[in-house]
Amino acid sequence: MIEEYIPQQIEPKWQKIWEERNSFGLKGVGEKKYILVMFPYPSGRIHMGHVRNYSIGDAIARFYRMKGYDVLHPIGWDAFGLPAENAAIEHGVHPAEWTRNNISHMKEQLKKLGISYDWNREIDTSSPEYYKWEQLFFIKMYEKQLAYRKMGFVNFCQSCETVLANEQVVGGSCWRCGTPITKKKMWGWFLKITKYAEELLDELKNLEWPERVKKMQRDWIGKSKGAKFNFPIAGSNLKLEIFTTRPDTVFGVTFMVLAPEHELVIEITKPENKMEVEAFCEKVMRMTKEERGEQMLGVFTGAYAINPFNNEKIPIWVSNYVLPDYGTGAIMAVPAHDSRDFEFARKYNIPIKPVIVPYDREHNFSSAAFEESGKIINSGEFSGMNSEEAKNKITQFAKEKGIGDFAVSYKLRDWGISRQRYWGTPIPIIYCPKCGTVVERNLPVVLPQRMDDMEKWSYTRCPYCNTEAKREKDTMDTFVESSWYFLGYLSGDTSKVDFSTEPFNSKLVEKYMPVDMYIGGIEHAVLHLLYARFFTKVLRDLGYIKISEPFKKLITQGMVIKDGAKMSKSKGNVVDPDDVVKKYGADTARCFILFAAPVEKDLEWSDRGVNGIYRFIRRVWKNFSTIFELIKEYDIEISEEKIFQDDISEKVAELRKAYSKSMVSAYKDIMELGFNTALARMMEFINHLEEFIQNTQKIQSKNDAECIASIAAGFLKIFSLFAPHVCEELYQNIPKIRKDKMIAEQSLDDYEKLSIFLQEQMIKIPVQINGKLRGEIEIQKDSEQEEVKNIILKSEKFSKYINSKKIKQIIYVKNRIINVIVE
Structure with missing residues (x-):
């Protein structure tokens, strides 16, 4: 055994052994677990966000592998994209060469972290072997009219010189470079995601995803129930279709408004107004979404619509406050009952006509819109009705007269996939x-x-x-590649991927899909995650697969920040993982990243904290080395059962109790992804072990030695989820241990059985939320407030009463009762 803990010697040794023995390959038998981290873009270097993502995924994969599952834990490269193209231009190399070099370097970095990937299943989305199947999917979608080409206004980034999908516009700017987006009219290819809007919305309820992410998708899909009405345009055969959630106000329409991008703007504008309208539209379409909202502007087209309910002639305006992405891109404006319409009408001296009044008070319609429910007035046969009742009655009337109908509208728009760049999949x-x-x-x-x-x-x-x-020169949005890559890992057979004859093996897909746990950043909520769900449904309908959802459970980890800000070169607060691994070892980097914060919270980087974890691992090494020396004189057997034997000394029994307390809690925490608290429990045990060693000169019996050695083996197995290299090395040095089997190839102990040594320490206490009794929890006697609080927050029984509410106060009477006060 190496006398001193030297990770630079230990870690390469075990990484090589794991690779030679194919320790993490797919078995093809037994109950499956598909554990997947969002694959990286090969930028050239991994960052601490990557390390966190992959350490979380690896702890989960190792846990289930050691629980006896057939674990699929692959990795690959989201290799197409603009950064590679720009870097290649800057450095005078081909994007493919740039990408290959980056993949090679990042692969080496990942291997140095000891992540338990099945490298036989590695994929590269920029390889023709991969994207030929994507092209086939596109053709099948085209044949089913799920892919189509149209001329229209698109989001255009001047810096990236390409079109962006709506989901890639963040705060009015390019999601990649931050340049404000403008609107541009051009041809482009679209995928009909809107056909799946209702299913995408409905099936969210079946997913084990953070509620925050599900809400983001619901809001993005943006379902609204209401009515569609057709307003004839005076002097023509054209009709203006609008969607409204307030059909009860239709008799109060005093003007219509079109978005500048609306297809009818130029067609209906009168000749004498055309120059002004075209200049206005051009001006607005150069604005960002935020700029469009800063000041309400408008221009009259000279055209009029006819309200089909009362035959009133209504002027048609164009304004920046109507967006093309909602409804039909046109609205009926009712200034008496909509604050935005009111503001516009006041500015341009347009009449305001009330059609709803409150029951219990007067309302001054010259000072503000009345947007609540009330009594219908000035609305023909509907006058006198309650406005909520009138919504249905008016829409039914429109349906019977052929001037409208009940309707559902979605904010979601079809996915524009055309990109005016080289480094992508050819359409x-x-x-x-x-x-x-x-x-x-x-x-x-x-x-x-x-x-x-x-x-x-x-x-x-x-x-x-x-x-x-002529071929189409546009390439596909790179999010298309990542919309099915989780299936690509299932091409070939259990030994390796192979795209030569099919995009994926249907038998493997049937066995391993859906992904059981998917780990990545919340920033992908309405990009990759929505697209992947859509693509899965399309492939199902095309007959390739049977499932409807790709990711059963989603885990969104927080960011890694330093000095209170996200790590970035411009802020000068970047920590290079290579430097940490070189100085402290991969086990230290992994343990710190899992210990410093709960999975879902942001993690503040601390050099002092890293050093503290390094010292802890050295203490593990030192104390286990000492214990091995103390027990080596005995001819012992090592097994989980030896922990439970009765004939042991009082001191070893106390050590066993401390071990049991730590392991029972740590195992429960790991099951709930509480890696930070699990590591804290392990640290507590090492403190007890250290104290035991300080007070022990000699092990008194073979039974004591067997119990201690078996405890050591059990500890190293569970600690190996976080620090696999040092645990493998220490495990092989337990006296009399079988040398032919590594921890990575073994099963975890049944740590829950250890609770037999804690029975007299477990008690039940009542839990109150805002003073109201909500149930009981079982805790260890004399647990501190923070421990009890964490148990409550992790419990589905109690967390539903707390959710995202702010905890104002906790009143805890030790061993008696706890009351959580929330806002």
Whole structure:
């Protein structure tokens, strides 16, 4: 045994052994667990956010593997994207070479962390072997009219020189570079995600996801129930369709408003107004979403609509306060009952016509809109009704008269996937002057060797009539690749991935999907996570798979911050994982990242904290080395059962009780992903072990030695979830231990059985929330307030009364009662 703890010697040794023995490969038998972390973009270096994500995933994967499950824990590379293209231009290399070099370096970094990935299942989304299947999926979607091309206004980033999907516009700016987004009219390809809006919404209830993420998706899909009405445009055969959630106000419409992007704006504008309207639209479409909201602006088109309910002539305006992404991009404006319409009407001197009044008071319609329920007035046969009742009656009337109907609207828009960049999956479409738009026959359609050759590469021949034709030059949004990569890991067989004959093995998909635990950042809530759900449903409907949802449980970890801010080069607060691993070892980096904060909370980086974890691991090494010396003279057997033998000394029995208390709690914490508290329990045991060693000169009996050695083995197994290298090394040095089997190939002990040694220490106390009794919890006698609070917060029975509410106060009478006061 190495006398001193030297991680730089221990860690490479075990990483090599794990790889040689294929310790983390897929077994193909037994109950499955698919543990997946969101795969990285190969930027060239992993950062501490990666380390946290992968350490969480690895602890979970190792836990289930040692619980006897057939664990699938793969990794790959989300390899297409603009950063590689820009870096390649800057450095004068091809994006493929840049990407390969980055993958090679990052793979080496991940291996040095000792993450238990099955490297035989590694995938690279920029390889033609992978993306040829993506092109096939696109063709199948095109044939089913789930992929289509249209001319329209799109989000355009001037810096990235490409279109962005709505989900990639964050706060009016590009999600990648932060440049304010403008609107641009151009051709583009879209995937019909709106067809699945209701299913995407409905099935959220079945997912074990954080409520915050589910709410973000619900809000993004944005379902609204209401009515659609058709307003004829005076002097033409055109009709203006609007969606409203307030059909009860339709008799109070005094003007109509179109978004500048609405397709009818130019068509209906009178010649004398055209110059002003076009200039206005151009101005607004250069604004960011935030700028559009700063000041209400408008211009009259010169056109009028006819209210089909009362035949009143209504002016049609164009304004920046109406957005193309909601409803139909056009509204009926009722200034008496909508504050935004009121503001606009006041500014442009448009009449205000009340059609609802409160029952219990007067309302001054010249000072503010009345937006509540009330009594209908000025609305023909509907006058006198309650406005809530009138909503249904008016819509039913419209349906019977053929001027409208009940309707549901979604904020969600179809996914625009066209990107005007090189480094992405080519869209497999050809434009033929004879045949029209046709799909490629020979897949994959591979990118040209040189970025500058895109125009030349686009010239081709129609695969159906051999006429000179042109390929589509746009490439797919890189989120398409990540929308099915979790299935790509299931290509080939149990030994390795293989994309040569199919995108994935249907038998493996049937066995291992859906993903049991998916770990990643909450920033992907309405990007990757929504797209992946959509793509899974599409592949189901195309007959490729049977499941409807890809990710059963979602775990969103917090960020790693330093000095109160997210790590970034510009802030000068970046910590390089390589430096930490080189100085302290991977086990220290992993343990600190799991100990410093609960999984879901942000983690404040602390050099002092890292050093503290390093000292703790050295204490584990030192104390176990000492214990091994004390017991080596005995010819012992080591097994879990030896912990439970009766004929042991009082001192060893006390050590066993301390071990039991720590392990029972740590195991329960790990089951609930409370890795920080689990590590705290392990630290408590090491304190007891240290005290035991200080007061022990000699082990008194073989039974004592067997109990101590078996405790050591049990501790190292569970600690190996967090610090696998040092545990493997120490385990192999337990006297008389079998040397042919590693911890990684063994089962965890049944730590819950240890509660037999704690029975006299367990008590039940009542739990009150805001003074109201909600049940009881079982705790260890003399537990501190923080421990009891954590048990309550982790319990589904009590957490539903607390949820995201702020805890104002906790009143705890030790061993008697606890009362949690929330806002």
